[in-house]
Amino acid sequence: xxxxxxxxxxxxxxxxxxxxxxxxxxxxxxxxxxxxxxxxxxxxxxxxxxxxxxxxxxxxxxxxxxxxxxxxxxxxxxxxxxxxxxxxxxxxxxxxxxxxxxxxxxxxxxxxxxxxxxxxxxxxxxxxxxxxxxxxxxxxxxxxxxxxxxxxxxxxxxxxxxxxxxxxxxxxxxxxxxxxxxxxxxxxxxxxxxxxxxxxxxxxxxxxxxxxxxxxxxxxxxxxxxxxxxxxxxxxxxxxxxxxxxxxxxxxxxxxxxxxxxxxxxxxxxxxxxxxxxxxxxxxxxxxxxxxxxxxxxxxxxxxxxxxxxxxxxxxxxxxxxxxxxxxxxxxxxxxxxxxxxxxxxxxxxxxxxxxxxxxxxxxxxxxxxxxxxxxxxxxxxxxxxxxxxxxxxxxxxxxxxxxxxxxxxxxxxxxxxxxxxxxxxxxxxxxxxxxxxxxxxxxxxxxxxxxxxx
Ligand code: HEM
Numbered sequence: 331x332x333x334x335x336x337x338x339x340x341x342x343x344x345x346x347x348x349x350x351x352x353x354x355x356x357x358x359x360x361x362x363x364x365x366x367x368x369x370x371x372x373x374x375x376x377x378x379x380x381x382x383x384x385x386x387x388x389x390x391x392x393x394x395x396x397x398x399x400x401x402x403x404x405x406x407x408x409x410x411x412x413x414x415x416x417x418x419x420x421x422x423x424x425x426x427x428x429x430x431x432x433x434x435x436x437x438x439x440x441x442x443x444x445x446x447x448x449x450x451x452x453x454x455x456x457x458x459x460x461x462x463x464x465x466x467x468x469x470x471x472x473x474x475x476x477x478x479x480x481x482x483x484x485x486x487x488x489x490x491x492x493x494x495x496x497x498x499x500x501x502x503x504x505x506x507x508x509x510x511x512x513x514x515x516x517x518x519x520x521x522x523x524x525x526x527x528x529x530x531x532x533x534x535x536x537x538x539x540x541x542x543x544x545x546x547x548x549x550x551x552x553x554x555x556x557x558x559x560x561x562x563x564x565x566x567x568x569x570x571x572x573x574x575x576x577x578x579x580x581x582x583x584x585x586x587x588x589x590x591x592x593x594x595x596x597x598x599x600x601x602x603x604x605x606x607x608x609x610x611x612x613x614x615x616x617x618x619x620x621x622x623x624x625x626x627x628x629x630x631x632x633x634x635x636x637x638x639x640x641x642x643x644x645x646x647x648x649x650x651x652x653x654x655x656x657x658x659x660x661x662x663x664x665x666x667x668x669x670x671x672x673x674x675x676x677x678x679x680x681x682x683x684x685x686x687x688x689x690x691x692x693x694x695x696x697x698x699x700x701x702x703x704x705x706x707x708x709x710x711x712x713x714x715x716x717x718x719x720x721x722x723x724x725x726x727x728x729x730x731x732x733x734x735x736x737x738x739x740x741x742x743x744x745x746x747x748x749x750x751x752x753x754x755x756x757x758x759x760x761x762x763x764x765x766x767x768x769x770x771x772x773x774x775x776x777x778x779x780x781x782x783x784x785x
Contacts (some may be wrong), residue, residue: 343388343711344687344692349726349728351528354527355510356589358607363647370524372390372393373404373673374402374404374417374419374691374766375405375406375416375417376406378491379765380764380765380766381764384762385708387695388695388699388708389729390693391696392701394419394696394697395421395422395696395700395701399680399682400421400422400425400680400681400683401418401419401420401425401603401679401680401682402418402421402750403416403417403419403463403682404417404418404419405683406414416690417444417670417688417690417691418682418684418688418689418690418691419690419691419693420679420680420690420691420692420693420696420697421693421696421697422680422696422697422700422702423697423700423702423703423718423720424680424700424730425679425680425697425723426679426692426693426694426697426720426724427697427720427725428579428724429671429679429690429692430692430723430724430725430726430728430729431724431725432726433463433464433521433727433728434674434675434728435673435674435677436671436672436674436690437463437671437672437673437674438460438461438462438463438671438672438728439461439462439463439672440458440461440672440737441461441670442461442669442670442671442728443669443670443767444670444691444766444767446688457610458472458610458611458613458614459471459611459614459728460614460618460728461758464727467727467728469601470603470607470611471727471731473593473601473602473603474495474593474603474611474731475731476589476593477525477589477592477593478594478731478734480703481693482525482592482740483734483735484519485734486524486525486738487538487738487742489521489524490517490738490739490742491742491746492727492740493516493517493520493521493524494517494739494743494745494746495744495746496511496753497512497513497516497517497520497717497743498746498747498750500512500780501513501751501778502750502751502780503692504718505780507775507776508773508774509520509628509631509773509774509775509776510624510628510771510772510774511755511773513627513704513743513747514623514624514625514627514628514631514771514774515537515620515624517623517739517742517743518619518620518622518623518624518627518736518739519533519537519540519616519620519624519625520533521619521735521739522615522616522619524618525588525589526574526577526588526589526590526612526615527577527581527588527589527590527591527728528577529580529585532573534615535563535569535573536570536573538566538588539566539567539569539570540566540570540616540617540621549614554750556778557688561766567613570609570612570613570616571606571609571610571612572609572713573615574590574605574608574609574612575605575608575609576588577605577702578590578593578594578603578605578608578609579605581594582594582602584678586592590608591613593608595609610719611707615732617725617734618730618732619735619736620633621665621768621770622665622666622736622768623665623736623739623740624771625663625665625768625769625770625771626659626660626663626665626721626736626740627740627743628760628771628774629659629662629663629665629754629760629769629771630655630656630659630663630740630744631657631747631754631755631774631776632756632759632760632774633662633663633710634655634659634755635755635756636756638708640655640710640711644712644744644748645710645748648745648748648749651713652741652744652745653737653741654712654713654714654715654717655712655744656737656740656741656744657710657714657717657719657737658710658711658714658717658719659720659740660719660721660722661698661704661714661719661720661721662698663721663769664694664695664698664720664721664769665768665769666690666694666696666721666767666768666769667693667695667725667765667766667767667768667769668691668693668695668766668767669691669692669694670689670690670691670692671689671690671691671692672687672688672689672690673685673686673688673689673690692724694721694724695769697720697724698720698721703718704717722736750781751779751780751781753774753779754777755776755777755778756774756775756776757775757776757777758774758775760773761773761774
């Protein structure tokens with residue numbers, strides 16, 4: 331979902347090494363803190379904050395939500411490369427909803443990831459729809475929504491089931507040690523490639539390019555790496571774009587049933603995607619659709635492994651419980667931590683006065699633990715009902731286009747895994763890549779008892 335190009339650290343204050351707060355720390359903190367006096371473990375602009383373990387970050391968000399002024403301004407240090415002076419953090423469910431549903435004021439341009447994409451990069455590679463506002467956004471969304479019509483999704487669902495079954499066949503045959511590359515990354519990637527009509531022979535190369543293009547988003551790194559890694563990411567992205575543009579040209583001449591043909595063919599306004607727009611959309615789909623679902627699947631296995639009573643509920647009545655389990659995994663794990671908006675006009679929100687040009691972070695991870703909406707929000711409870719989780723956004727024009735598809739993929743994979751390998755479980759905590767953008771799992775050790783031969 332990122333611009334894939336955000337290889338620079340998004341939070342680059344000099345290393346303010348945190349004295350990590352224990353989960354109980356907020357109780358010892360006064361209820362209102364001037365932003366300048368924030369301890370490092372509450373400073374959302376400090377890279378160290380995003381390296382905190384999940385429970386400590388959740389405790390920090392809980393504390394921010396409880397402040398008398400919960401729309402919280404985070405100052406950024408001035409620096410030669412830094413244009414922004416800081417940002418307002420929205421940590422309550424109601425505030426994230428309000429901002430998401432008011433696109434006239436809360437704009438997605440010039441970019442929703444932090445920092446915003448460089449202008450030359452946007453000119454060169456095209457803007458993805460997630461960074462655009464109407465009318466341009468609406469026009470693009472109308473075209474790409476062709477990919478997500480019930481007819482196309484129904485066809486894909488058959489594919490999802492078959493792909494999930496093949497992945498589990500391979501897991502049984504090969505007994506891999508790491509759930510992420512062997513299982514979690516496979517399904518969303520194969521599904522998107524099948525939807526786009528990407529020939530099998532190109533897929534391994536594409537998978538390598540995505541890893542290179544997105545591995546560094548929102549991750550704080552030393553200067554030496556920050557100079558080297560964007561080059562790698564950009565080269566990977568350029569290769570991806572060239573490949574897809576070439577396929578687009580082929581399909582324009584010889585259309586088939588696949589998504590690329592639908593996207594480059596003319597619509598009622600006589601307009602299809604240009605080669606560059608197609609490349610930008612495909613890159614968006616790969617990161618939006620592959621990385622997010624991959625991380626959700628991995629977090630889900632770990633959550634179900636560490637909550638045996640919830641797992642027992644799911645396994646006892648899978649068809650009754652799967653929908654609730656998937657939504658609770660999405661709420662608890664929140665694969666995309668936050669997106670940004672930029673104010674088009676002065677505006678009041680949550681008691682705070684925001685000014686035109688100000689930047690606002692929509693902290694989905696914090697909103698998804700808002701105790702005023704989710705009783706006992708840190709508990710993992712697959713029977714939670716209602717569960718108005720915001721992992722796919724807070725509604726409004728940018729609401730995740732792939733939400734239905736992602737849910738279908740998660741249900742298909744868990745159905746296949748738990749029915750054929752009922753004791754499958756993680757054996758260690760996931761290795762998390764610290765990031766202010768996504769809740770990325772690099773690896774997850776797992777085990778299972780293989781079924782008896784012929785079983
Ligand atoms: C668990 C998986 C996923 C999560 C957590 C997720 C999350 C999100 C979020 C938070 C947004 C931004 C919403 C907003 O700004 O209001 C978004 C937008 C988007 N997502 Fe997803 N997503 C997931 C899976 C997918 C999949 C599978 C696809 C497609 C195959 C997809 C395609 C998109 C697209 C195209 C947008 C941009 C929509 C727009 O700007 O109009 N996502 N997603």
